[in-house]
Amino acid sequence: MLDSAANARLAPLGISTAAQVHLNLSPAALVEEALRRNEGTLTDNGALMADTGAFTGRSPKDRFVVKDANTADSVWWGDINIPFEADKFDQLHQKMVKYLEDKEIYVRDAYAGANPDYELKLRVVNELAWHNLFCYNMFLRPTEGADTSWTPDFSIICAPGFEADPAVDGTRQKNFAILNFTKKMILIGGTGYAGEMKKGIFGVLNYLLPHEHNTLSMHCSANVGEKGDTAVFFGLSGTGKTTLSADPNRGLIGDDEHGWTPDKGIFNFEGGCYAKVIDLSQEKEPQIWDAIRFGSIVENTRFIEGTHTVDYANKSVTENTRTAYPIHYIDNAIEPSVADAPKNIFFLTADAFGVLPPISKLDKSHAMYHFMSGYTAKVAGTEMGITEPQTTFSACFGAVFLPLHPTKYAEMLGQKMDENPDVNVWLINTGWTGGSYGTGSRMKLSYTRAMITAALNGELDEVEFTKHPIFGVAVPASVPGVPTEILDPRNTWSNKEEYDQTASSLAEKFVTNFGKYADYANEEILAGAPKAQVAAGA
Numbered sequence: 001m002l003d004s005a006a007n008a009r010l011a012p013l014g015i016s017t018a019a020q021v022h023l024n025l026s027p028a029a030l031v032e033e034a035l036r037r038n039e040g041t042l043t044d045n046g047a048l049m050a051d052t053g054a055f056t057g058r059s060p061k062d063r064f065v066v067k068d069a070n071t072a073d074s075v076w077w078g079d080i081n082i083p084f085e086a087d088k089f090d091q092l093h094q095k096m097v098k099y100l101e102d103k104e105i106y107v108r109d110a111y112a113g114a115n116p117d118y119e120l121k122l123r124v125v126n127e128l129a130w131h132n133l134f135c136y137n138m139f140l141r142p143t144e145g146a147d148t149s150w151t152p153d154f155s156i157i158c159a160p161g162f163e164a165d166p167a168v169d170g171t172r173q174k175n176f177a178i179l180n181f182t183k184k185m186i187l188i189g190g191t192g193y194a195g196e197m198k199k200g201i202f203g204v205l206n207y208l209l210p211h212e213h214n215t216l217s218m219h220c221s222a223n224v225g226e227k228g229d230t231a232v233f234f235g236l237s238g239t240g241k242t243t244l245s246a247d248p249n250r251g252l253i254g255d256d257e258h259g260w261t262p263d264k265g266i267f268n269f270e271g272g273c274y275a276k277v278i279d280l281s282q283e284k285e286p287q288i289w290d291a292i293r294f295g296s297i298v299e300n301t302r303f304i305e306g307t308h309t310v311d312y313a314n315k316s317v318t319e320n321t322r323t324a325y326p327i328h329y330i331d332n333a334i335e336p337s338v339a340d341a342p343k344n345i346f347f348l349t350a351d352a353f354g355v356l357p358p359i360s361k362l363d364k365s366h367a368m369y370h371f372m373s374g375y376t377a378k379v380a381g382t383e384m385g386i387t388e389p390q391t392t393f394s395a396c397f398g399a400v401f402l403p404l405h406p407t408k409y410a411e412m413l414g415q416k417m418d419e420n421p422d423v424n425v426w427l428i429n430t431g432w433t434g435g436s437y438g439t440g441s442r443m444k445l446s447y448t449r450a451m452i453t454a455a456l457n458g459e460l461d462e463v464e465f466t467k468h469p470i471f472g473v474a475v476p477a478s479v480p481g482v483p484t485e486i487l488d489p490r491n492t493w494s495n496k497e498e499y500d501q502t503a504s505s506l507a508e509k510f511v512t513n514f515g516k517y518a519d520y521a522n523e524e525i526l527a528g529a530p531k532a533q534v535a536a537g538a
């Protein structure tokens, strides 16, 4: 039998029995629980180290959205939002409840959305104590003593040890993450990757905010300068959102998910950061380094042999090693995490072809074109022996998280740009220079930081710009603190012809990809397209 506090929270989720319910435990209590249950180990900096199991990243092919009367016409169905039957959802839900019946469970009241007008009240049910700590860190924490016995706007049940039977449950394989907008519930099973929970709620807000609140949701990080000037950094995974938003000279608003309201500026959805720690160094990323301490989690890392010191260079589990910490573990984080409408918008791309300039300025056409394109390149793990970069076009720099058609978000961004005509839009290549992946090298983080700082401080206002011959974006002639010769990517290639060919072939990929939006594209957006044919025929 559950006590009344637990029962009030769990009965609406169909849960009436559990071995024990741990409700809203403190971080220290959750760390103790995780250690007691052998879910993890303590590192010598005080963080809890845990493994996510077979899944060390999200599994987009196993992410479903329940298709019913509520969503049939509003959600954009296709290879991203994979439809799931409502009956099958209910069946899985019941099975999960049954699975949890004899388990200790960790329940948490939290919320998402740092602007009270857009707050989403959450309830999370976890099989794992460390997952519940992840939710404490990553979602917003109710104020001390607040009554959180609310009816949630959305709930998550996350049971990594529960596996679906694809033959009867309607899943693709044993793991799944399913969003149900009618039941207001997310079910996650068969995977221990904690990011599924935060990205699940991101998916929910990506539906509700544009659809019901005329608010643009964005896969971006954000920070703000002393003068209140906000910057947002859009980018797919690994392009630098988290790293570049942690800037000792600017207040951190958030590292991954934000909303832009019709009148009140931007707000973070989350209460924490989820930073990659592969090859993390104190010298290059001091703020993230210092955030790894008691209360933080490190995922899928290993110790230096014979010590409890994390070996950030160790990729034996995955390249996607992570840390999750509450946002105030970053010194100059701003709470509540809200700020004015952005003055500068950065699109981050990790271009493995070494073609795009490390910094360029976009007019509205180029901005809309690049936003719809969402180009980056994923580089496969070197241990697989793959040397070819994998080109990715992910609309709005986050297509996998968007329940609505990408044009909905793009239209809203276009409207915001019209309403804020002074906003600057920059394209930053945090990827390769001096040749493609394999021949060139990754852009130095210190240079990328210097370029962003210069853009933010207005130091590029008086600089001369030239148009990139193929992409048409405006490339500055100089940037303080950055060697001039790297600003034009062609300079950095020893073989210029090869650069031109690679650039043309990337331009063609852009054009081919944009074919998807033929119905939507208008003259203004197409003016931002690269000159693929011209270059190819030259």
Ligand SMILES: Nc1ncnc2c1ncn2[C@@H]1O[C@H](COP(=O)(O)OP(=O)(O)O)[C@@H](O)[C@H]1O
Residues within 6 Å of the ligand: 235, 236, 237, 238, 239, 240, 241, 242, 243, 244, 255, 274, 275, 276, 277, 278, 285, 430, 431, 442, 443, 444, 445, 446, 448
């Ligand atoms: N020039 C660069 N700009 C940004 N990040 C870089 C750069 N060079 C290397 N990196 C590394 O790339 C990774 C970027 O990851 P992260 O900031 O977590 O991306 P995101 O938050 O967009 O998923 C970090 O591990 C960072 O150290």
Ligand SMILES: C=C(OP(=O)(O)O)C(=O)O
Residues within 6 Å of the ligand: 057, 058, 195, 199, 235, 236, 237, 238, 241, 242, 256, 274
């Ligand atoms: C948590 C994630 O976000 P990002 O890599 O963009 O930080 C993810 O994509 O799993």
Ligand SMILES: [Mn+2]
Residues within 6 Å of the ligand: 241, 242, 243, 255, 256, 274, 275, 276
């Ligand atoms: Mn990130």
